[in-house]
Amino acid sequence: MQRLPLLLLPLLALAGCDQQPSTQAIPEVSDANCTLEVIKQIEDRAARAEFAGQCSRRSGAIQPTEQPKNWLELNSSQG
Structure with missing residues (x-):
């Protein structure tokens, strides 16, 4: 009966061991690197996911609209 805990203890210790997650270096955020490829x-x-998020938040990622439309004016003209 006392042998069972002695045998389970090393098994539990080994079961808790896990490989460390590999950290891959992400490239520099630039126009050339922020492509789908x-x-x-x-x-x-x-x-x-981290790199794609940084690419989406970089300055100049979304260009401003040159001629923005006022949606209230467009809707009021229809009726």
């Missing part, structure tokens, strides 16, 4: 090449899912 480069993002797809990043294998680590967390690193890919």
Whole structure:
């Protein structure tokens, strides 16, 4: 009866051991690197999500509209 805990203790200790997650270096955020092809090449899912998020928040990612439309004026003209 006392042998069972002695045998289970090493098994539980080994079961808790896990490989450390591999941290893949993400490329520098730039116009050349923020393309779909480069993002797809990043294998680590967390690193890919982080890099894609940084690309979407970089300055100049979304260009301002040159001639914005006023939706209230467009809707009021219809009726």
